[in-house]
Amino acid sequence: MPNPHAHLACLTTLTAIAMLAAAPAGAQDLMEREFSVVGSWSTSSLYPDHEVPFWTKTLPEASNGAITVNIKAFDELGLSGGAVYEMVQQGVYDVGATVMDYVAGDDPRLEGVDLSGIADPVLAREIADAYRPQLAAVFDETFGGKLLAVVPFTSQVVFCNTPIKGLEDFDGKRIRGSGRMTIDFIEALGGTGVDVSFNEVTIAMERGVIDCGITGSLSGYLAGWPEAATHFYPLPAGGWDPVGIVMRNDVWEGLDEATQTFLMDEFAKFEDSVWTDASKSTEVGIACNTGGDCPYGDAADLTLVQITDADLKTALATLKDDVLPLWAERCGEACIENWNSTVGKVLDISAAAK
Incomplete structure (x- = not known):
């Protein structure tokens, strides 16, 4: 007569294997971490259409629940856009996102990525990618932060x-x-x-x-x-008013290598998504302002x-x-x-x- 307990143990083992196989690659090795995040303007399309889903759905799901997030836009928190990185640097929040031009007075190097009259979003991204090492250095030196992503608002x-x-x-x-x-x-x-x-x-x-x-x-x-x-x-x-998403250095350095790699991989996908959508969002904006489908x-x-x-x-x-x-x-x-x-x-x- 078959042992029902052995059968149950086998099913349990198979279920566990199936769950591990279904989990995102490497997710089971990540540190458990809850982040407090200040997002960009709540009245922009970037925040509700990209930032909120990324932080509250994409990261938790891709990490198999290891990463959780509390996020509010800076204007919802009563902050000015220019205060976001300062709040992160002071330890009030772990991660902040705001228009880099808002803090260019602190370091004029930040101005070099946002150029008037560049109508092509593909070219705008090439500019951002080319200048990214300089931006990363600015955030490290001036704001004590790790640059995670550079993404545009609409033009x-x-x-x-x-x-x-x-x-x-x-x-x-x-x-x-x-x-x-x-x-x-x-x-x-x-x-x-x-x-x-x-x-x-x-x-x-x-x-x-x-x-x-x-x-x-x-x-x-x-x-x-x-x-x-x-x-x-x-x-x-x-x-294109590029937004820099920045994590405080001590928070970043407190993550293990697997979690750091996971986050940078996910942010790379996030950047691709936002830049790909930039042209579409601009066209929607034109339609909404000039009598088109909105x-x-x-x-x-x-x-x-x-x-x-x-x-x-x-x-x-x-x-x-x-x-x-x-x-x-x-x-x-x-x-x-x-x-x-x-x-x-x-x-x-x-x-x-x-």
Whole structure:
């Protein structure tokens, strides 16, 4: 007569083997760790569409439950975007994500990855990849952090409450921009860069404080900018606002090698996903602002201003002749040598102080 206990033991063993086989490769070897994470803008598409699912679903599932996460966007926590890395460095949170331009005042090397007028998301990623070692060094040296990922918002486009036809109409306009390079770009074209917080742009437009504002195509739509704007110009006058996702060094160094490797592999996939989606998200943003199909709500009816080849040439010339020389003065010789040997080669241009 068969031994029922032996049969049960066999089934248990087979079940355990099946569960191990079904677990992601290496997941059973990971450290158990709960991370506290500050995400980027809650009103962007990056946070709800990519960051939240990655932290709360992808990582826990891929790690077979070893990795768990608590995440809130920085604006939901009452933080400014410029305070995120400081909070991580001070030990309040383990990981932080914010637009790198927000903290470029602490280290101007961060400006070198976000260039006005780069309309092609594939080229924007090539720039980010080429400059990544420099960014990693900045976060280690200035913020005491390990760079995990560099990902874009949607392209930083132009909302105006006055008619424009292209870059030539920046002349004489008061334009809200974030980031020193964006302000330099605006002013090189004859405009006046104005410092207005993201959430105050609609009121500033309505009151005539500014004529235009630059932000992500979807971010502006979701924040209600079309309520005050009349025209929508999708040239990335503010670049792609790359976001750096950074873990505090002591947290990173407290992880074993298997867990570090697992995280970097997962973040590489995350970066691919966000960059692949960048062009699509920008197109959705254009549709939502100019009467197309909009999955986020009723589309606005702003006038769509077409990007011309002449504007693209003007943007590149302005970047090369006006914006980069000013940045070179802020960043210094070693910084510019690094940029010229990386991003400069991608764009086939060189930066130099005047």
